[in-house]
Amino acid sequence: xxxxxxxxxxxxxxxxxxxxxxxxxxxxxxxxxxxxxxxxxxxxxxxxxxxxxxxxxxxxxxxxxxxxxxxxxxxxxxxxxxxxxxxxxxxxxxxxxxxxxxxxxxxxxxxxxxxxxxxxxxxxxxxxxxxxxxxxxxxxxxxxxxxxxxxxxxxxxxxxxxxxxxxxxxxxxxxxxxxxxxxxxxxxxxxxxxxxxxxxxxxxxxxxxxxxxxxxxxxxxxxxxxxxxxxxxxxxxxxxxxxxxxxxxxxxxxxxxxxxxxxxxxxxxxxxxxxxxxxxxxxxxxxxxxxxxxxxxxxxxxxxxxxxxxxxxxxxxxxxxxxxxxxxxxx
Amino acid sequence: xxxxxxxxxxxxxxxxxxxxxxxxxxxxxxxxxxxxxxxxxxxxxxxxxxxxxxxxxxxxxxxxxxxxxxxxxxxxxxxxxxxxxxxxxxxxxxxxxxxxxxxxxxxxxxxxxxxxxxxxxxxxxxxxxxxxxxxxxxxxxxxxxxxxxxxxxxxxxxxxxxxxxxxxxxxxxxxxxxxxxxxxxxxxxxxxxxxxxxxxxxxxxxxxxxxxxxxxxxxxxxxxxxxxxxxxxxxxxxxxxxxxxxxxxxxxxxxxxxxxxxxxxxxxxxxxxxxxxxxxxxxxxxxxxxxxxxxxxxxxxxxxxxxxxxxxxxxxxxxxxxxxxxxxxxxxxxxxxxxxxxxxxxxxxxxxxxxxxxxxxxxxxxxxxxxxxxxxxxxxxxxxxxxxxxxxxxxxxxxxxxxxxxxxxxxx
Numbered sequence: 001x002x003x004x005x006x007x008x009x010x011x012x013x014x015x016x017x018x019x020x021x022x023x024x025x026x027x028x029x030x031x032x033x034x035x036x037x038x039x040x041x042x043x044x045x046x047x048x049x050x051x052x053x054x055x056x057x058x059x060x061x062x063x064x065x066x067x068x069x070x071x072x073x074x075x076x077x078x079x080x081x082x083x084x085x086x087x088x089x090x091x092x093x094x095x096x097x098x099x100x101x102x103x104x105x106x107x108x109x110x111x112x113x114x115x116x117x118x119x120x121x122x123x124x125x126x127x128x129x130x131x132x133x134x135x136x137x138x139x140x141x142x143x144x145x146x147x148x149x150x151x152x153x154x155x156x157x158x159x160x161x162x163x164x165x166x167x168x169x170x171x172x173x174x175x176x177x178x179x180x181x182x183x184x185x186x187x188x189x190x191x192x193x194x195x196x197x198x199x200x201x202x203x204x205x206x207x208x209x210x211x212x213x214x215x216x217x218x219x220x221x222x223x224x225x226x227x228x229x230x231x232x233x234x235x236x237x238x239x240x241x242x243x244x245x246x247x248x249x250x251x252x253x254x255x256x257x258x259x260x261x262x263x264x265x266x267x268x269x270x271x272x273x274x275x276x277x278x279x280x281x282x283x284x285x286x287x288x289x290x291x292x293x294x295x296x297x298x299x300x301x302x303x304x305x306x307x308x309x310x311x312x313x314x315x316x317x318x319x320x321x322x323x324x325x326x327x328x329x330x331x
Numbered sequence: 332x333x334x335x336x337x338x339x340x341x342x343x344x345x346x347x348x349x350x351x352x353x354x355x356x357x358x359x360x361x362x363x364x365x366x367x368x369x370x371x372x373x374x375x376x377x378x379x380x381x382x383x384x385x386x387x388x389x390x391x392x393x394x395x396x397x398x399x400x401x402x403x404x405x406x407x408x409x410x411x412x413x414x415x416x417x418x419x420x421x422x423x424x425x426x427x428x429x430x431x432x433x434x435x436x437x438x439x440x441x442x443x444x445x446x447x448x449x450x451x452x453x454x455x456x457x458x459x460x461x462x463x464x465x466x467x468x469x470x471x472x473x474x475x476x477x478x479x480x481x482x483x484x485x486x487x488x489x490x491x492x493x494x495x496x497x498x499x500x501x502x503x504x505x506x507x508x509x510x511x512x513x514x515x516x517x518x519x520x521x522x523x524x525x526x527x528x529x530x531x532x533x534x535x536x537x538x539x540x541x542x543x544x545x546x547x548x549x550x551x552x553x554x555x556x557x558x559x560x561x562x563x564x565x566x567x568x569x570x571x572x573x574x575x576x577x578x579x580x581x582x583x584x585x586x587x588x589x590x591x592x593x594x595x596x597x598x599x600x601x602x603x604x605x606x607x608x609x610x611x612x613x614x615x616x617x618x619x620x621x622x623x624x625x626x627x628x629x630x631x632x633x634x635x636x637x638x639x640x641x642x643x644x645x646x647x648x649x650x651x652x653x654x655x656x657x658x659x660x661x662x663x664x665x666x667x668x669x670x671x672x673x674x675x676x677x678x679x680x681x682x683x684x685x686x687x688x689x690x691x692x693x694x695x696x697x698x699x700x701x702x703x704x705x706x707x708x709x710x711x712x713x714x715x716x717x718x719x720x721x722x723x724x725x726x727x728x729x730x731x732x733x734x735x736x737x738x739x740x741x742x743x
Contacts, residue, residue, distance in 0.1 A: 013405060016686075047423060058690075154663075155664070179667060297685055
């Protein structure tokens with residue numbers, strides 16, 4: 001079996017997020033700038049269902065095997081029934097929804113938006129919106145491990161919450177990286193998190209506020225290349241921790257995916273370059289597969305969108321988005 | 332019923348812009364003219380692939396510099412899919428299109444596009460005495476009725492007006508305000524305020540409105556009708572007021588009012604109280620042969636109305652240009668530190684992410700609907716809301732009055 005397959009029928013425009021099902025290792029949810037959310041069965045390589053939206057979708061997340069949520073530029077929070085393709089509207093933010101996470105323990109959907117709020121939703125309630133919490137800045141990314149929610153915002157701000165007591169953040173931090181935060185992922189063991197910045201750098205931080213734990217935090221450079229004495233530095237667009245080994249993968253606008261061991265501070269692997277940037281990556285629940293969304297990430301604005309699209313084959317036109325599924329054999 | 336209706340309704344449509352056509356020939360002409368036209372010479376090609384090869388070979392453009400296919404919806408402006416008329420449309424899109432036609436969703440009032448096929452035609456003849464009387468009765472009934480259920484009226488009726496009889500070009504968007512009680516078909520359980528012209532005394536109760544037997548008559552206006560005058564907002568709910576192409580931004584605050592003005596409903600005065608498909612014919616003199624696909628109607632029908640109507644919402648072209656991105660809290664603005672050595676930083680904007688820039692690009696920009704922010708009222712008061720960011724909350728008691736007044740003002 002090839003160690004990498006490419007999904008047929010990818011979205012028609014850039015991918016915003018790829019996410020595997022929490023229970024089914026072959027179900028992958030993909031949200032896209034083409035205004036869709038699609039569910040794929042990666043083993044069968046088929047598109048199982050598709051949900052159209054009114055505008056680009058920036059985020060999606062699973063609740064369980066059959067339900068998911070989505071949010072994007074049209075500011076509305078939707079619940080997607082993956083088997084019937086029924087869509088339920090839960091409510092709205094006042095600006096684009098940029099991040100979402102579902103807590104199984106509390107049965108609550110958490111959305112973050114550029115309207116500078118976090119909102120909690122209970123899809124079963126008659127008034128799904130349970131609460132709204134103000135933040136100092138626009139939400140860029142969120143990740144949740146156990147009850148710890150890490151929210152990364154514009155202006156390099158971070159809030160860390162215990163989602164059982166949301167009245168105030170457990171910690172507020174400024175990024176240890178000097179550039180805009182572009183990626184965030186919590187460690188599988190719940191000890192800390194990793195963040196990536198637009199300036200090809202990843203920081204590994206720990207939740208424990210004690211000085212000893214904080215001393216262990218560090219940052220390193222990646223996703224860059226020196227060409228003719230000029231450092232080309234790409235954003236780190238995505239990070240994902242392996243559910244079993246607690247190592248993590250990073251992906252950047254340079255089109256590379258690397259696997260890192262943050263305890264040994266070593267790179268375990270770097271996969272061959274993909275044709276264009278990588279907006280999102282995800283491990284599946286049993287850690288046997290890595291989904292890699294490949295598509296333009298707007299780093300060069302509209303111009304880049306024009307040239308990022310086609311291959312150099314004159315008669316073979318490549319799709320604008322591609323989803324590669326890597327089968328992970330060893331680490 | 333939806334299914335049956337659909338069979339009649341689904342006509343050839345263009346994958347690139349989701350416009351519908353009378354037949355496939357017209358569709359192909361449209362595609363040649365609108366989508367497969369070379370913008371460097373007058374040549375029109377038959378397919379996207381043909382166009383790509385033409386541009387590469389005749390105009391010597393590198394494949395990566397091919398212009399996007401013109402006039403296409405976002406995500407459909409590529410050369411990957413070989414479309415020829417109705418052939419080659421990706422199966423998921425066909426299914427999806429059909430589904431959209433079939434399903435009536437619980438939708439935001441005013442966020443839906445309308446079925447232009449069902450748009451009734453109206454003639455502008457003077458109203459007869461009897462019709463005027465009936466309209467007055469309708470109006471009175473309506474204003475009277477509004478007393479009793481003012482609250483539901485305002486909400487439900489706007490929902491109705493846009494949401495009711497169209498299984499149609501509606502993009503699958505759930506409603507923001509629509510009450511959860513809304514039926515899966517998007518027909519609010521009750522639509523008291525909406526269908527004034529039909530309400531009058533002898534008419535079927537409002538609830539009957541969504542009832543199947545009622546519908547068939549409406550979608551098929553006779554061929555001979557002139558295009559509907561822009562203000563003639565009288566016909567059955569859901570058929571007047573061409574929906575704003577970008578409902579959230581442009582939506583008039585109270586869509587239904589026009590239909591309450593008796594004098595403004597020229598052609599559609601309450602006909603003899605029969606609910607059958609024939610109901611609007613006698614008074615209007617529609618030839619009984621009105622059929623599913625009438626012969627090519629006046630130019631206005633094909634060329635004028637449908638494009639706006641069929642334009643799916645994500646298309647930003649006719650929306651006001653997106654505003655320049657601004658920091659809400661300038662005090663937090665960042666500046667990138669300088670580099671020690673020559674560096675090509677691929678994303679150098681310290682304050683806005685690539686996604687934000689992209690979201691603000693006209694191709695993706697989606698107008699934020701401030702008026703749509705009326706989240707269910709209680710949410711902001713009931714639970715532990717931390718923020719003051721919520722919309723100004725209106726206490727439930729105030730609302731009906733405000734809406735009623737607005738409607739009354741509209742009437743005046």
